[in-house]
Amino acid sequence: MRNPDYLSLYLVLDPELCGGERGMVETARLAVAGGASCVQLRAPQWEKSRWLSCGRALKELLAPLGVPLIVNDHADVCLALDADGLHIGQQDLPAAEARALIGPHRLLGLSVSSEQEMRAVDASLVDYVGVGPVFATPTKVDAAPAMGWGGLARALAVKPCPAVAIGGIKLPMLPQIAASGADGAAVVSAVCGQPDPRAAAAELRRCWDAARQQPGT
Amino acid sequence: MRNPDYLSLYLVLDPELCGGERGMVETARLAVAGGASCVQLRAPQWEKSRWLSCGRALKELLAPLGVPLIVNDHADVCLALDADGLHIGQQDLPAAEARALIGPHRLLGLSVSSEQEMRAVDASLVDYVGVGPVFATPTKVDAAPAMGWGGLARALAVKPCPAVAIGGIKLPMLPQIAASGADGAAVVSAVCGQPDPRAAAAELRRCWDAARQQPGT
Numbered sequence: 115m116r117n118p119d120y121l122s123l124y125l126v127l128d129p130e131l132c133g134g135e136r137g138m139v140e141t142a143r144l145a146v147a148g149g150a151s152c153v154q155l156r157a158p159q160w161e162k163s164r165w166l167s168c169g170r171a172l173k174e175l176l177a178p179l180g181v182p183l184i185v186n187d188h189a190d191v192c193l194a195l196d197a198d199g200l201h202i203g204q205q206d207l208p209a210a211e212a213r214a215l216i217g218p219h220r221l222l223g224l225s226v227s228s229e230q231e232m233r234a235v236d237a238s239l240v241d242y243v244g245v246g247p248v249f250a251t252p253t254k255v256d257a258a259p260a261m262g263w264g265g266l267a268r269a270l271a272v273k274p275c276p277a278v279a280i281g282g283i284k285l286p287m288l289p290q291i292a293a294s295g296a297d298g299a300a301v302v303s304a305v306c307g308q309p310d311p312r313a314a315a316a317e318l319r320r321c322w323d324a325a326r327q328q329p330g331t
Numbered sequence: 332m333r334n335p336d337y338l339s340l341y342l343v344l345d346p347e348l349c350g351g352e353r354g355m356v357e358t359a360r361l362a363v364a365g366g367a368s369c370v371q372l373r374a375p376q377w378e379k380s381r382w383l384s385c386g387r388a389l390k391e392l393l394a395p396l397g398v399p400l401i402v403n404d405h406a407d408v409c410l411a412l413d414a415d416g417l418h419i420g421q422q423d424l425p426a427a428e429a430r431a432l433i434g435p436h437r438l439l440g441l442s443v444s445s446e447q448e449m450r451a452v453d454a455s456l457v458d459y460v461g462v463g464p465v466f467a468t469p470t471k472v473d474a475a476p477a478m479g480w481g482g483l484a485r486a487l488a489v490k491p492c493p494a495v496a497i498g499g500i501k502l503p504m505l506p507q508i509a510a511s512g513a514d515g516a517a518v519v520s521a522v523c524g525q526p527d528p529r530a531a532a533a534e535l536r537r538c539w540d541a542a543r544q545q546p547g548t
Contacts, residue, residue: 161422177463189407205378210341211411219476 118276121298125150131307149319156186169195207249226260237274247281292325335493338515342367348524361529364538373403426456444475454491464498509542
């Protein structure tokens with residue numbers, strides 16, 4: 115199993131909060147300079163030529179830094195970009211089909227929103243799970259109901275692979291997320307659209323790293 | 332170049348007009364019994380697990396009949412289904428990327444909406460073009476402006492590969508479409524949602540075949 119440090123501060127780009135394609139690349143640049151460890155391209159409303167042009171700019175930025183670029187939903191875009199990974203939801207291509215398409219070496223992430231979905235994860239196919247939404251989020255209109263701290267803990271207790279918490283996550287929640295056993299925190303609005311995305315990411319990353327060093331986590 | 336007879340009556344399934352996944356498969360079954368020569372799965376609002384389940388049912392129906400199943404937009408779904416082809420628009424994955432993903436043997440179709448776009452088609456990558464919309468259509472909200480008969484004729488005059496006309500096409504238009512030099516007609520609402528899709532397809536196919544046999548076409 116790959117070292118899950120790339121999950122520490124997982125940035126999911128939001129086209130609207132970032133102000134479009136150029137804003138997404140600039141947000142990624144600043145966030146990674148601040149400490150984001152992974153970047154997901156997610157733009158459900160975009161046509162694929164735009165996914166490709168934005169993804170190419172992101173890859174050019176991230177590859178030299180060793181920061182994984184993960185493509186949401188579209189395995190074809192992931193392959194066309196030669197991206198580092200693909201992230202799928204429960205209603206997207208099933209994990210077996212997604213893994214067959216992207217090959218054995220790319221990262222495959224899967225969203226889970228309950229203990230039951232976590233128990234169904236096949237860790238021979240999936241590299242990491244995104245668990246959430248922990249709290250209500252306005253940045254994903256089709257999200258499942260919020261799990262809360264109890265739901266997060268119950269799901270993480272049975273995780274068969276590294277897990278990143280997602281959904282409404284802000285700085286003060288990071289210690290509890292780390293204590294719950296997550297391998298990282300995924301953020302959208304805590305970085306995208308912030309006045310200083312670099313500072314926001316840096317503060318989140320410092321807080322996460324400190325929380326992970328607490329005894330018992 | 333493959334014999335373009337599969338383009339004669341090209342059915343594009345519409346989830347709303349057909350009444351969902353089961354209605355799409357049933358519409359395809361009836362339309363092919365009537366004479367549809369090709370079926371495209373197009374469901375821009377669907378998540379991919381649904382593309383996959385509907386596509387599998389369509390493939391099970393169509394493969395034994397030798398009727399090509401073509402997937403709109405999503406090369407990953409096309410590959411996961413092992414479908415016969417992929418259809419892309421001008422804003423989707425570019426033809427070179429699409430061809431690289433689907434391999435040399437699957438059909439690749441491309442939408443063109445002007446003589447200029449037709450001139451830009453690379454027939455070493457693309458098997459056929461869909462030219463249109465010839466007339467205004469309510470079944471594709473992001474369609475380009477209607478080309479009319481003059482625009483269709485100008486585009487077809489420079490086609491580098493077989494071409495199927497699409498967009499608001501009804502039975503009485505078929506003779507003129509054939510006379511314009513198209514290799515087929517693509518229909519949505521002329522079959523999907525009709526009281527008797529089999530009879531509708533049969534009438535369209537008879538009319539098309541008759542029009543193609545006219546001198547000078």
